[in-house]
Amino acid sequence: MDLKNMMARVIDELYSGLTGGDAEIPLPGNMVINFIQPGMVFHPSEFDFAVAGPFSGPSPLTLDFFRKLAETIQGDNPEIAREEVIKQAKAMYQGFLLGTWENWSRLVDFIPLVQPGPAQHSWRLDRDQGRQRHAQVVYGQEGRTLSQVYGDVLSLCEVADDELSPEKLALIQKMRALLQETVETTDFLTGEKRTVIQESRILKTYADYRTRYENAVIDYAGRLARSQSGSAADLIEWSRSGGIYRSRAQRARADWEAQGYKNDVERAQAVLDQILGTSMVQWVAKLRSDVDAIEDNVQGAFGYPFFPATVVPGSFARNDGWTTFKNLELHSSSQYTASSRGGAAHAGFPLGIVNFSGGGSAGQTETDLRFKSSTFGMEFEYTQVEIVRPWFNPGFFASRGWRLKTEFVDRYRTDRLSDGKAEQPAGALVGYPTKALFVRNLTFHSSDLAGYMHTKRDDIVAGGAVAIGPFVVGGGYHQSRVSRESAFDLTDTSITMRGLQLVAFMSALTPMGPDPSPNVKKWL
Template sequence: MADIKDLMARVIDDLYAGLTGGDAEIPLPANTLINWIQPGIPLHPSEFDFAVAGPYAGPTPLTMGFFRELVSVIQGDDPKMSREEVLKQAKLAYQQHLLGTWENWSRLVDFIPLPAPGEGQSGWTSRNKQGRNKHTQVVYAQSGRAVSQVYADALNLCMVADDEISDEKKEIITRMRRLLQEEVTVEDWISGEKRIEIRQSQIMKAYDEYQTRYENAVIDYGQRLARSQNGSAADLVEWSRSGGIYRARAIKAWRDWESLGSKNDVERAQAVLDQLLGTSAVQWVADLRSDVEQARNATQGVFGYPFFPASVVPGGFARSDSWTTYENHELHRSSQESSISRRGSASLGFSLGLVNFTGGGGGGRREEEFKIQDNRFGMKFQYTQVEVVRPAFNPGFFSSQSWKLKHEFTDAYRTDQLSDGSEKPTGALIAYPSKALFVRDLTFYSSDLASYMKTKTEDIQAGAFVGIGPILLGGGYQQSSFNRESNLEITDASVRIPGLQLVAFVSTLLPAAPNPSPDIKNWL
């Protein structure tokens, strides 16, 4: 008899190994924190269409199918409506959908993670009906604070170095900034209204895209390496025959990042800015404050509330075929509790037992133990990792030595640091979500699990969420005017969950901040 916790621990360990790398020659940044979500949040590919061509754009070849669906639905509601009126309403619905999903994603990633969440602190809620942002459809917040608010407060409540900077250095700073960001005039597809937005430069977009490709190649390599060491004989044979290919792919992705993604140029520009602005940061911080204020004024949500904009790179990932496949039909033969899964909630923030969520993920949770009688258990799904980008957010501020917090910030947050930079960090903003991990089209191969899930279909239809750790087995939430269901499919020997779900964030830990230089004499 196998325990579902042990089997799912193996899946989590494989994903964890892929996310953190598996080869010293293919490094990943060490300053990362993985935040699992319990259970995964069901999403539809159309909810990332705003990132394909921008939230104010019309349909693209990639998103035209969804627009045609809107036209068909609207035409079906009133067959007598003219084609012109149908298209007009479809355009409005499409625009509202883009704005609503952009706002929803921006609010979803605007959280500060906990370094070691306990059970009950990795969940999410939907259809929030309380508070200032009661229109927000999905909420995932671990520390209860927003990255955007703490970042804005740190900018507004800090003193900056005021030493003289030469005209020559000012010119260099301007050039470096132009390399990393640009001002873009955008036009609303429907109203024709024009506005100026600060966005990543094309070079910076390429940098992020090729960084993501490299990291996904490392994930694939690390996950296959982990399976070869702890998996079945077939996994080991596959690795012995093709492990070199996956390693070569990861190395090639690194080289593409360097050449096509301008890795060295971007990082050199960032280093130059850090160095030059270490002596005078008055104008730099003023520009950062202006970026935040402009973002707040320029981005109004569908209900009229401002939000701090965020997107994803690559923008079309949800409709892409280039995802990594995880497949293991012999989990029951190879499952074992590793040092990761044994730490349980101290490491993951949730139990790996079967958990039912009711009330839209908010309350009424109950956990049920589940045993597999016939010891047969397998799993298959696709997964990918994407970059979370915030145009008005500059992480370089945190590593600069040209600022320090005022007493007003310390009094408000009861700490004089954003982060102390320790292994178990403390502070007002210890980290921020920088990547997101998605899985899609899951299939569990287990007759016992299939039988169990058949007993839960009525609960799911009534609004319950059923999941194992970060994997959602059944349930859906409503986003804007569209119902997004998980479309649970159960046979005698399998459970299939088509569609997309968000299962984890990878957050970047801050260094010790502030860390003002002792050489600075003048503060403003």
């Protein structure tokens, strides 16, 4: 029994989860998948900042978490006044939301490598930065942050300065108002008023309905793939209910168009791209001011700015509706397709090797686990989320009314953001992560693997972790202000890992650029 073949089958399923397609169908040339190893464990509460915003009070989904904070503060001491308990709970809750928001924002502020090696798929937590320490995650990325390069592009570029008519200027303002808004919020803890730039309600609704549609397509495609290569039960299920899942995907598309502003948003984006192709002075000034506003107003736990990112749907971690993978007969799969691990979707790590990382400063050991039993199965739930950055507008890259200054070229030693190649693109900003893939409630059914885990149990309780492909068993949650160990159950024949795991990113590749129009007469 070959662990490599079995894990490859599961990777193919996750590939379908991110692409809505089949492992036999290669990714589009403008996309890339980066799996990480080992998976990064999260508690559902770590995405509460995305439910109602990082400065808000508890929502119905998070009220129980807030109540538990208050109960912890109260403890067995009835002398603490309820008003003081609530005040302290507010401070803890607000600090928790801001800390997890910062951690997620820094985590997704990276530029992907298209074909990273095994070492570049792993991640680590740097703790040598003193007061400024934060999670420094390394997984198939360039050595620069997305925010850094994007900010330098806006600051160190020239733009077309052709005049626009008053009618076109008014249309630009109208389209921008449809996509972005400036709102005043009240800090839950201090009551302070603050102004923040964010994607408009219409654009958030658009992204939410698009994600619902994509998840419905993923569910349909995954069930179709299992009916063709899975068990007899999968085939029977498909024959009886395949039409239902297809109809769900079609309804989700219709809902996106009718209620998710699909046509309005895409028309606005197209209008902006068309008008601003030759006159971009106002556009780039607005983009620069958005970045400056972030640096001036968004501060992290240690007083240093970060560039915020959130997820859509915001409540994904606490919601049902995840897609289920369950195959208790993976051992019967002796062949697998390599499409999802070749080219732009290269997995980049040994699927058949079990990695163990000890707690603290312990190193990593690899084990080529030999199976004596003839059975192996897995089950888990998975879903994808959209990564949203209100300060980032990649549409700027595709326009033809800008070019890089020599200062940018000297700093980055390239005159390109990207050369546009699909296999090995080169440039200062070849891509950016757009989606994240999570799994939860992961269970391995294998007596051999369970036996190996029993030998590592004490180390895992102490903070160690076992990585099998992009999955992890053990380890701890890593977040601002709160540290608690993840939970797992171990029997003689199975291992169950509760909680969420981040296992992969999908990234969009930047088109060739800059590609300035030869018709531009004046540059500023």
